[in-house]
Structures are given as C-alpha cells and as structure tokens.
Amino acid sequence: MKNPYQKIYLASKSPRRRELLRQIGVAFELLLLRDQTPRGPDVSEEVLPHEAPQAYVARVTMEKARAAQQMMVWRSLPVRPILAADTTVTIDGQILGKPADKAEAGAMLRRLSGRSHQVLTSIAVIHGEQSWQLTQVSDVLFQELTEAMIEAYCDTSEPYDKAGAYGIQGPAAIFIESIRGSHSGIMGLPLFETAQLLQQAGIRIL
Template sequence: MAINDNKIYLASKSPRRRELLRQVGVEFELLLLRDSPNRGQDVSEAVLPDELPDDYVARVTREKADVAWQIMTLRKLPFRPVLAADTTVVLDNKILGKPQDQAEALDMLKRLSGATHTVLTSIAVHYLDGTLYATQRSEVTFASLTDAQMQAYCMSPEPYDKAGGYGIQGSAARFISHISGSYSGIMGLPLFETSQLLRKAGIFIP
C-alpha cells in the first residue's frame, strides 16, 4: 500500500508545531485526538508510578501516534505518515506539566528561577512499515526572577497551555539566559530530528 501524497497527518493541536512544520515546508492535515476531560482522552498523559521522564515522554508520544493511525484507518482517510509529539519539562528529575491555575504557574516559575532545567521533546512517526521515534534533549537556564516579573507573567495567558508553564517563543524569552540544544525542540518540535524521521517515512523534504 503506497503513501497517498507528500503530506502527513499532524496529531497535535499545538499552533507552534504547525508553525514549525510550515517553516521547513512540510504539508500536513490535522488529525486531532480527544483531550477534553468532559469528552474523555484518547491518550492519558498521567505519569505512571516510578516512570522516568525520558520513558514517560516517549511512551505518550508513541501512544498518540498509534491512536492517530487507528483513527486514520477507521475513518478510511488517505494513508499518510502520522506525526505526534510531546514535550516535557524536567527539573530535579521531576516532571513539570501544564499549570492548572495561577498559583501552580507561579510555583513552577519560582522553581525555574535561577536554575537550569531539561526540556525533552519526543517525536513519533507512524507509517506503513512501522513507527519511528526519537527524543531530543535540551537544557534551559533561567535568570533569577523578581516577584514582580513572575506575578506579571502568570497574569498573562501564556503559561497555561505549555509544559513547565512557559513558552520560549513568547515573552518568557526575556527570562532565559542560556540554552543548550535545539530551539525548535524547546518550542515543541525538533526540526532536525523530525525531518530525518519524515524522510525515512517517505516524505520528500528538500
């Protein structure tokens, strides 16, 4: 069975991942999973007991890709590679998820202030011959922040849909004194690794 065209399905609602794929000329259609507490979730993002951050982010990403592939098959959509990704922020070997409210966002920012943390982004490409996956690791250092800076940031809408409670592509960039790794990976989709996997899955990327 051949891939229908040079497009992929993106199993992510992240506008940042869409922007990054467009940056490297990858054509895609969205194939969204359910993630609403009211409607249920196709893939649970709960951390399993004693699960290490690297294992967690890789497992969730592979599950997203597998479920999206099943949805594509059940809907009898054109066969294309399915790309999924998940980003996790890790500090002191503990996962910092998406803050649920201002108090949690402020607590995360206080912990990040003046410290270096790890950003893990896993990508998985499910295609006709199986699943390819990779995890990209970056280190991010925050300057020491004042209470006023943290309060003002947490009153903005920016922290609340992002792992670790901040976005490097937004106004939090002014807090970051150093990064080591992949800027696009910290944003949510490491373009070098993503391009490699998509080429292996039969997608032409110049």
Template sequence: MKNVNQKIYLASQSPRRRELLRQIGVDFDVLLLRSQTPRGPDVSEIALEHESPENYVARIASEKANFALQAMHSRKLPQRPILAADTTVTIDDKILGKPVDTADAMAMLRLLSGRTHQVLTSIVVIHQEKSQQITQTSEVVFQPLSEQMIHAYCVTAEPYDKAGSYGIQGSAAMFIEGIRGSHSGIMGLPLFETSKLLQQAGIRIL
C-alpha cells in the first residue's frame, strides 16, 4: 500500500476511470460530483453556444477539477492532488454527449455508423493550487450499423451513461473497425497523459 501522501482525489463518478487508475497503481479517494441536486448538477455539462468540442471538453474538465478543489477546502479534507476528466465524442464538429433516451442513443449511433469520429478526453490535475491540463484526441472508425444492430444495442443498459452512446470496453467493441490514438482515452482516461500529469504532481506511478 502506498503512503497516504501518495493518494489523490478523483473527481469523477465514472467506474471506468476508477478501474483505469487502479490499472496503473494509483491510490485515490473519490470526490463525487453530483448530477442531481435541488440547484441542479454540481457541474453543468451543457455546451455553450458556438462552443467547439475542444473548448467544451477542456472547460468541463476544468470546472470539475475546480469544484472538487473547493469541496476539498470546504470539507477541510487533507490536501492532495485532484484529478478530473471529461470525455466527449464529436463528428462533423457536433458534440455528442450522453443520450437522454433511447431515441437519442439510436440517432447518435446512426450518425456514427460507417464513419470516423473523434473521442476527446481532457484531464486536469490540480496540486498546490497549480492546475495542469492535457486534452487527448483519438479517432474511431465504425463499421456500417444496421437498424437491427442499433436497436439490439440500445435495449441494453450500456449506451446510456456514455458520451456518443457507446462504450469501447463493452459489446460495442464489435462495431469498431479501427482506432488511432489511446484506447484508455476512448474509455475516459488516457493513461499516458494522466501518468505524466500525476508524476509532475509528485505521485509515483508503479
């Protein structure tokens, strides 16, 4: 077990990000960001008008990290590095977030069918009030999807908590002809870039 000084806070609800951090031996406590409160979510993921996918994903990741920083101070928690991330899928400069319902998920998958799209993940590490950020981009090529394939996938639970309505780590992997970039980045946390930022914040990797 690592020294407590080697622990970080992960500002994310994503079980996939937790799995990926464990994969590289990073010890962490979760600072949950709430998606539902009387005042709305802790961090709104609504895109601004005319906001590019790159600016959008970087802004949301930064807002998550800064909200977690405020929470760490307000709760008088031990001072540790904070890691936050956000992932979005984009095609034709359109941001594809998490689907709101089955019709939305099916529409997204029809748009991705037989085409190449981009998956952007922005990661932020705040340590000693200093923030560092990297946005990683991968390209994903989907095979043409029949209506039967789309419908069968969308009756599962898998699409509904994921940007672009699919997860590369699940059964949607069979839709993917090829990728160029980071497999872990497509899952939600590019481990090469993440390890660099954490090491810069004094966290030993492995």
C-alpha cells in the first residue's frame, strides 16, 4: 500500500499540472514562485541570446526547482521532493512563448497552421542533494486554420496563458490532426516520465 504521508511540493501555478498529478494519485502541496519582487521574478523566463529551445526549457525548469528548494529552506518547511516543469512550443527552431495580445496570438496560430511543430516539456525533481531531470518532446500537426477559426479562437480567453497560443485540453484540440509523443506532455506534464522521476526520488505511484 502506498504511504499516505508521501507528498511532494509542486512549484507550478498551472492548474493542468495539478489535475495531471491528481490523475496518477500524487499528493502535493503548492510551493509557488513569485512573478514580481523588488528584484524581479524568482525565475526569469527570458530566452538567453542564441539559446536553443531544448536548452532553454531545461534551464528554466531546473532554475524553478532550485528556487523552490531555497524557498522551502527559508520557510523552514518540511523537507519533501520538489517537482518543477516548464513547457515551450517551438517551430523552425524558434520559441513561441505566451502571446501578449490578440494580434500576437493570431500571428502564432497562422504560423502553426497546416504545419508540424514541437512541444517541449522539461521536468525536474529535487530531493535533498539529488536531482533528476529530463525533457519530453512531442510533434504536433495542425490542420490548415481559416481566418475565421483563428479569429473565433482568439476571441476566447484560451490563447493567452499558454505557450504557442493554444492548449490541447481546450477547444484547440479540434485544430490537431495528429500527435507523436505524449498527450499529457503537451498539456504540461508528461505522466510517464514524471512517474519515473518521482519514483527515483522515493515517491511510490502505485
């Protein structure tokens, strides 16, 4: 039987990651990083010059995990494994972040229309002095999007808190012809890989 007292810290504001952890029965508490402090965010998500997408998403994820670990120590919280993750969308080697407005969201969707792109989700687990990390990559093929489809989608709240201006778990699912990789990874937390890392950190899944 799984130890009911096993619990992790989740260093993520994403409601989708919370849902996915609950799906596999992982107990967690939120350990949220700050977007604004007098010195700026706890972790900057700015892309470094000439930084490749896979290097970027891995770096940001580990920085989130390390910052959460420091927060755990500063607050004298119970010591538990910490899980952090970051997801980015890339096409033609360029990172597509979260759109700032409707025009930017529309431009991203036009770029993805009728083409295949990659969704990269990196996950990191830290426990004590040990850390484990991997990045899962999925290929996503969009159908050709009409201007009417793009306009209607951008009139919803869906595109604006998601990398690449869409979420597979929402209405944009109808845009997707096929995926090769991890459906949950595209949502923001690849469950197979997450379970592997958590088990290495001593968290029993089943």
